[in-house]
Amino acid sequence: MSCHALVEDYARVTTDDLRRLLGGRKKLKAASAVTLHLDGADVDVELTRNRANLGDGFVTYMTCPLCRRRVSVLRLFPDGRGAVCGVCVRRAGARYSSQMS
DSSP states (O other), X not given: OOTTOBGXXXXXXXXXXXXXXXXXXXXXXXXXXXXXXXXXXXXXXXXXXXXXXXXXOEEEEEEOTTTOOEESEEEXXXXXXXXXXXXXXXXXXXXXXXXXX
C-alpha cells in the first residue's frame, strides 16, 4: 500500500451489513462468527456483544482479525487479501482525504 492511499478508497463492511446478510437481528445475535467471502480469500471475523447504553438490548461488534480491536466497521483490501479495522489501515500508510495537503 502506498503512503498516498486514502482510507475512503477501501470498501467497508459494517455490522448493519452483516445483519442484512444474515437475515435480521435475531440471526446476527445468534452468530458468534461470520466468514467474509472476498475475491482473493475467505476471512473469518469474530463477533462480540456488549450491553447497550439505552434499553435492555445488545450492540454487536466485529473483532479486527489483525489487532483484535472491537469495531463496527472493517475495511476491505482492494486485492482481496482480507479485512482490517481503520487503525490497521492507517498504520499501513493510508490517510483520510482531509489529512492530505
